[in-house]
Amino acid sequence: MKDDLPGAAGDLARQHPDIWSAYSALGAAAAESGGLSDREKRLVKLALAIGAGSEGAVHSHARRALDENIPTADLNQTAFLAIGSLGFPRAVASWTWITDVTEP
Template identity: 65%
Template structure:
């Protein structure tokens, strides 16, 4: 593991490194399975996290998006795009989860 992971993911990686390594390898394989750019993959992962109602994953992909120089306004647009398929309440919730991270910066 190259860096400390926050929360439950970090605990899993610490206590079960072989499981974490296998999970990481799967993530790398799926990332390389097509032609999406790093930016596109990050925004898709953020959108999927919103759709799955996973606050922790939204935080993670927002944090990583900012580290990858994706502007906060672009990350927030993903939440706005969720209005149509997921509904206003879920999109608003996602926007607050994104703000949890973007407002820290």
């Protein structure tokens, strides 16, 4: 998995496998700590990336969602739901980051 990671995350994973291993284990434990479905977990992670304003994380979670056969309309709705709590500009920015991945 760490050989598939882009950019700085991939560099860190390859150069510091002990840190990557601990980070991965924490993520796995958090993912298994409740009853959310894989689909729900992916959409929550996308929403968190939107809330954090992280373009790279939005791209990553949108790509993974598509790989998991989550419809583009659901990804867009996740961005649109940000309008009320995060504001129109953040929601629109996030939507454009999702379309970076979903449109050719």
